[in-house]
Amino acid sequence: MFDLVLRRATLPDGRVGVDIGIRDGRIAAVEPTLAGEAGAEIDATGRLVTPPFVDAHFHMDSTLSYGIPRVNRSGTLLEGIALWGELKPQLVQDAIIERALAYCDWAVARGLLAIRSHVDICDPRLLAVESLLEVKKRVAPYLDLQLVAFPQDGVLRSPGAEDLLKLALDMGVDVVGGIPHFERTMADGAASVRLLCEIAAERGLLVDMHCDETDDPLSRHVETLAYETQRLGMQGRVTGSHLxxxxxxxxxxxxKLIPLMAEAELGVVSNPLINIVIQGRHDTYPKRRGMTRVPELMAAGLTVALGHDCVMDPWYPLGSGDMLEVAHMGLHVAQMTGYDGMVACFKAVTEAPAKLLHLDGYGLEVGCNADLVVLQAADPVEAIRNRAARLFVLRRGQVISRCAPVEAELSLPGRPERVGFTMPVARS
Structure with missing residues (x-):
């Protein structure tokens, strides 16, 4: 007896006609033509069923704050940081919580059920930390929210930031963050990497550091991050974001650098939507787009995820929580339009970030959590191409979001009445 069976699913690995049996919030069976009674059934009709999307890099304390107190006119990283500094004194807890919960609603509707969010700890009130800890508790039934203690103004550059970071960790923040390229000197940046990695090692925590988010080719803090990871025996527990x-x-x-990163088992998060609009701002033409070397890092065996980073905040005026939009932009900028490259970009918003977040029970194997998304697509490539509708979103075997298939009605002589943006059947 199953609580729910998903019938006739296509899986990301290419298997078709698969039934997924769910019992007690977990996947109990994955096989063709599954026998046994079910309390309920969903017919996937050959559509793609995948574990949920995962965003390995986001800023939930600033999300949906676009235009407060003003907009970023230059579109640069540094004006965004300055604008956030203007906004911080005006923040109130209820507003942060309200905006974050609204974004989590968007995320669920997009099949995004796990987010790693950096939270600024350089405000002595730790208002954002308190707010997002409350949000984490409220959304726990339907979304995994992992928080990173992020010293936005530099752990050495900002007075008292080290103590505030440790206090945030004591309050329950999960991961140690940093921003070495924003310290006053290269030497201070390297020292901050060492300090923060030591704090994480002492506490047994993961590390996720904004690293070398700049066009400067001499910003090489990821080399230090790889070294400190090795020195402290933290392989597989450290992520470099942006790069x-x-x-x-x-x-x-x-x-030389990529093999050092691979040796340290560094995780990597690239944020294509934000990287390509913030980087290259000092260039005329040719204009650099700034996204890190995604295919080369993947080819070296590193776990590479694609993150959303920002949605409607001081750094980015767009976004809607759609990780397929992130993958779509990523494969274009990285020129990964071969079939294998496109599938790798789908994995970079599902399997890869789940690995970086060390999510328990993620996947499509028997025993995994029954957290699933039914997409209006036949395979991962079509899902990215169409930014496919999320027909059903399941959390622990319960449907928490649904939408109707996206179709257009046509009034054209001799043509079909409806079009769903899929490939026509070829005829010889």
């Missing part, structure tokens, strides 16, 4: 300076580095240095 946009790698876009501008010479190839000889990168030929």
């Amino acid at each position: 946009t300076s790698m876009h501008s580095m010479d190839n000889y240095y990168v030929s």
Whole structure:
């Protein structure tokens, strides 16, 4: 007896006609033509069923704050940081919570059920920390929210930031963050990496550091991050986010750097939507787009995820919580339009970020949590191409969001009445 059976699913690995049996919130069976009674059934009709989307890099304390107190006129990273500094004194807890919960509603509707959010700890009130800890508790029944203690103004540059970071961790923040390229000197940046990794190692925590988010090819803090990971025995527990300076580095240095990163088992998060609009701002033409070397890092065996980073905040005026939009932009900028590359970009918003977040029970194997998304697509490539509708979103075997298939009605002589943006059947 199953609580629910998903019939005739197509899985991301290419298997078709698969039934998924769910019992007590977990996947109990995955096989063709599953026998046994079910309390309820959903017919996937050959559509793609996948574990939920995962965003490995986001800023929920600032989300949906666009235009408060003003907009970022230059579109640069530094004006965004300055604008956030203007906004921080005006923040109130209820507003942060309300905006974050609204974004989590968007996320659920998009099949995004796990988010790692950086939270600024450089406000002595730790207002954002308190707010997002409350949000984490409220959304726990339907969304996994992992928080990173992020010293936005620099852990060494901002007075008292080290103590505030430790206090945030004591309050229940999950991961140690940093921003070495924003420290006053290269030496201070390297020192901040060492300090923050030691704090994480002492506490047994993961690390996720904004690293080298700059066009400067001499910003090489990821090398220090790889070294400290090795020195402290933290392989597989450390992530470098952004790494946009790698876009501008010479190839000889990168030929040394990537093997060091692989040796340290660093995770990588690239944020294509934000990286390509914030980087290259000092260029005329040719204009650098700034996204890190995603295909080369994947080819070296590193776990590479694509993150959303921002939605309607001081750094980015757009976004809607759609990780398929992130994958869509990522594969274009990285020129990963071969079939294998497109599938890898789908994994970069599902399996890869789940690995970086160390999510328990994620996947489509028997025993995994029954957290599933039914997409209006036949395979991962079509899902990215159409930014496919999320027909059903399940959390622990319960439907928590649904929508109707997206179709257009046509009034054209001799043509079909409806179109769903799928490939026509070829006829010889």
